[in-house]
Amino acid sequence: MASDDAAPGPGLTDAARHALRQVAAMMIPASAEYRVPGADDELVFADMLRSTGRDTAAIARALADLDARAGGSFAGLDAARREAVAGEWRAAASPDFILLQRLVLQCYYRDDRVMRSLDMEPRPPFPKGHVVEQGDWSLLDPVRKRARMWRDAP
Amino acid sequence: MTDTVDVLIIGAGASGAAVAWSLAETKMRIVCLEQGDWMNPAAYPASGRDWEARQLGDFAINPNRRARAADYPINEDNSPIKVGNFNAVGGSTILYAGHFPRFHPSDFRVRSLDGVADDWPLDYATLEPFYAENDRVMGVSGLAGDPAYPPHEATMPPLPLGRSGRILARGMNAMGWHWWPSDSAIASTDYEGRAGCINLAHCTSGCAQGAKASTDITYWPQAIRAGVELRTRCRVREITTNAEGMASGVVYYDAEGVERFQAAEVVILACNGIGTPRILLNSASGRFPRGLANTSDQVGRNLMFHPYAAIHGYFDEETDGYRGPGNCIWSQEFYESDPSRGFLRGYTFEFVRGQGAVMAAVQGMQTGRLPWGAAHHAAYRKLHAHRTGMVAICEDLPEAHNRVTLDPVLKDGHGIPAPKLHYTLSENSRRMLDHAVARGSEILRAAGARDIATEAPIQSNGVHLMGTARMGTNPERSVVNEWGRSHDVRNLFIVDGSIFVTSAGLNPTRTIQALALYIADQMKRRLSTLFD
Numbered sequence: 001m002a003s004d005d006a007a008p009g010p011g012l013t014d015a016a017r018h019a020l021r022q023v024a025a026m027m028i029p030a031s032a033e034y035r036v037p038g039a040d041d042e043l044v045f046a047d048m049l050r051s052t053g054r055d056t057a058a059i060a061r062a063l064a065d066l067d068a069r070a071g072g073s074f075a076g077l078d079a080a081r082r083e084a085v086a087g088e089w090r091a092a093a094s095p096d097f098i099l100l101q102r103l104v105l106q107c108y109y110r111d112d113r114v115m116r117s118l119d120m121e122p123r124p125p126f127p128k129g130h131v132v133e134q135g136d137w138s139l140l141d142p143v144r145k146r147a148r149m150w151r152d153a154p
Numbered sequence: 155m156t157d158t159v160d161v162l163i164i165g166a167g168a169s170g171a172a173v174a175w176s177l178a179e180t181k182m183r184i185v186c187l188e189q190g191d192w193m194n195p196a197a198y199p200a201s202g203r204d205w206e207a208r209q210l211g212d213f214a215i216n217p218n219r220r221a222r223a224a225d226y227p228i229n230e231d232n233s234p235i236k237v238g239n240f241n242a243v244g245g246s247t248i249l250y251a252g253h254f255p256r257f258h259p260s261d262f263r264v265r266s267l268d269g270v271a272d273d274w275p276l277d278y279a280t281l282e283p284f285y286a287e288n289d290r291v292m293g294v295s296g297l298a299g300d301p302a303y304p305p306h307e308a309t310m311p312p313l314p315l316g317r318s319g320r321i322l323a324r325g326m327n328a329m330g331w332h333w334w335p336s337d338s339a340i341a342s343t344d345y346e347g348r349a350g351c352i353n354l355a356h357c358t359s360g361c362a363q364g365a366k367a368s369t370d371i372t373y374w375p376q377a378i379r380a381g382v383e384l385r386t387r388c389r390v391r392e393i394t395t396n397a398e399g400m401a402s403g404v405v406y407y408d409a410e411g412v413e414r415f416q417a418a419e420v421v422i423l424a425c426n427g428i429g430t431p432r433i434l435l436n437s438a439s440g441r442f443p444r445g446l447a448n449t450s451d452q453v454g455r456n457l458m459f460h461p462y463a464a465i466h467g468y469f470d471e472e473t474d475g476y477r478g479p480g481n482c483i484w485s486q487e488f489y490e491s492d493p494s495r496g497f498l499r500g501y502t503f504e505f506v507r508g509q510g511a512v513m514a515a516v517q518g519m520q521t522g523r524l525p526w527g528a529a530h531h532a533a534y535r536k537l538h539a540h541r542t543g544m545v546a547i548c549e550d551l552p553e554a555h556n557r558v559t560l561d562p563v564l565k566d567g568h569g570i571p572a573p574k575l576h577y578t579l580s581e582n583s584r585r586m587l588d589h590a591v592a593r594g595s596e597i598l599r600a601a602g603a604r605d606i607a608t609e610a611p612i613q614s615n616g617v618h619l620m621g622t623a624r625m626g627t628n629p630e631r632s633v634v635n636e637w638g639r640s641h642d643v644r645n646l647f648i649v650d651g652s653i654f655v656t657s658a659g660l661n662p663t664r665t666i667q668a669l670a671l672y673i674a675d676q677m678k679r680r681l682s683t684l685f686d
């Protein structure tokens with residue numbers, strides 16, 4: 001997954017990592033029905049930690065905000081309180097939070113298992129590309145019959 | 155390096171490439187200075203699994219977010235629309251979507267026909283041969299016979315309609331409204347050594363296949379073979395003038411950051427609607443205290459972006475989703491002025507196919523369609539590959555208070571003052587956006603959408619940068635004359651989107667390039683009297 005953008009920043013503290021993983025699990029839990037892991041899955045989470053890149057500081061701030069809302073430690077709350085605090089945090093939708101949420105989604109929706117469950121091949125678009133059907137060009141027939149629409153200009 | 159060159163072009167994007175290519179046949183010594191570097195298509199995001207993440211990182215359309223070494227910061231705090239551009243050989247065509255409409259004859263006569271803004275000092279017929287020449291070099295996929303346009307040919311067949319096009323065409327036909335396969339700068343077949351499109355997905359992070367006509371793979375290889383010298387990673391700070399008030403050359407920073415001077419007989423600016431006024435304003439001197447070529451006080455003014463509306467629907471049937479070129483079909487049902495609509499001028503609907511798996515999730519969360527928790531998966535499967543829709547590109551009329559100035563504090567990596575934007579949305583634009591959202595929603599409902607999402611204006615889509623050094627015959631109201639030469643400095647030319655008098659309600663690049671070729675042609679015809 002390496003890219004220019006994935007250069008490791010100063011990184012997240014252990015506590016911040018723990019909270020991030022809890023949040024990821026709340027966001028997208030595993031599902032037996034769809035045969036997909038949760039966003040806290042080991043591989044997905046490792047991808048997240050590698051990919052914070054230029055957003056590391058913002059993500060750390062978002063997690064600090066979460067802890068502050070939890071009265072000190074989000075991880076230390078019971079499940080019901082965690083739901084409530086995360087709900088408020090999410091509703092506030094700070095720019096830092098948006099970046100954190102985006103990180104989770106970026107890593108989750110490129111995981112092989114998740115892509116397969118969506119009937120996508122787990123590969124980059126290039127070089128194989130994709131097939132797009134030509135479609136039914138007879139749909140254009142009514143438009144072909146239209147009179148000219150553009151105006152003459154003096 | 156300090157030998158005087160005949161022609162010095164600043165900027166190697168859409169217009170800089172075209173003007174260099176056209177002037178190359180004169181065998182003059184032509185040098186182009188470009189602040190960015192050559193791109194490596196093998197390293198474009200589509201080659202990696204993190205391609206969607208990179209569209210929001212090192213390939214973000216906004217230069218402040220992207221923050222590559224080649225980028226310069228832009229203060230956009232006073233603008234509801236944020237800038238999209240790219241700084242490299244190929245300029246913003248590296249990221250552009252490749253929608254490639256021409257202007258209409260009426261677009262050059264808005265004052266005469268609709269009583270707004272100003273007429274252009276040239277017309278469609280004058281530009282027609284240069285549109286055709288540009289089409290041959292760039293390659294245009296499309297279908298002749300569009301009733302919204304004077305006749306013109308395409309160089310390749312149209313891009314596929316696909317599943318999304320079928321759904322949208324159904325909606326358009328139910329409404330009885332115009333639509334047509336879009337003219338596109340994406341090759342539907344192999345073209346002049348470039349491979350045809352293989353539907354990699356969205357085209358706005360560089361085309362790894364080379365199917366999209368960015369000028370690094372169209373004009374530049376030919377211009378360089380014909381003798382033009384292109385110096386990359388060279389950022390121009392200012393244009394200098396001599397005792398006669400003529401441009402004498404430019405001061406720039408080379409790839410090592412060393413300050414250099416390049417003398418030139420002729421200077422051509424091709425830095426786009428923000429980069430060009432920035433250089434002119436940074437070139438203020440005792441003789442030109444308001445900035446170079448600015449006795450009219452029009453440099454930086456009349457900034458036009460094209461306010462965009464996005465109207466998307468979610469359908470039960472599958473759309474093209476993450477597949478395809480973004481370009482598909484367009485509609486100009488509401489293009490020409492009809493005052494009964496409550497606004498003047500009009501807009502183009504450009505239909506887009508879908509979005510990638512990550513963007514489906516990101517937007518789903520941001521718009522409240524995608525919950526956290528166990529319900530996430532079922533909700534996501536209703537969004538992913540089930541969305542299609544359109545954007546409306548509204549004509550933005552020139553207003554003097556919409557402008558680019560220099561930021562007193564913000565500077566780029568070389569310490570050069572950065573541009574600052576001042577832009578407000580006009581009442582005419584707001585009404586046009588509302589109209590587009592209402593009509594677009596009708597189309598989607600007629601096509602069977604179960605849910606519709608809209609955004610107007612799209613905040614992140616200031617990708618068309620126009621009007622900030624406009625053309626005209628009156629030196630008091632314009633910066634360059636009817637063939638691109640500065641009124642004030644007779645060996646200074648501008649060929650990029652800055653010279654647009656009005657914006658039309660469609661994408662500008664085909665017209666920017668046709669104008670650049672036209673100006674080059676005028677220069678070639680007038681070589682012996684160029685500075686008279």
Ligand SMILES: Cc1cc2nc3c(=O)[nH]c(=O)nc-3n(C[C@H](O)[C@H](O)[C@H](O)COP(=O)(O)OP(=O)(O)OC[C@H]3O[C@@H](n4cnc5c(N)ncnc54)[C@H](O)[C@@H]3O)c2cc1C
Nearest residue numbers: 165167168169189241245246250251252253390650661663
């Ligand atoms: C995401 C995106 C999508 C787009 N989609 C479309 C579309 O579908 N259709 C369409 O018609 N248009 C589209 N556009 C717009 C299109 O790319 C521009 O209209 C076009 O590239 C402008 O051409 P230009 O020559 O004016 O400037 P640019 O192509 O932007 O080139 C300017 C060049 O000047 C260089 N430069 C600037 N300042 C300096 C300096 N001080 N020293 C040295 N070099 C300098 C820059 O690095 C750059 O390479 C899109 C743009 C973006 C960003």
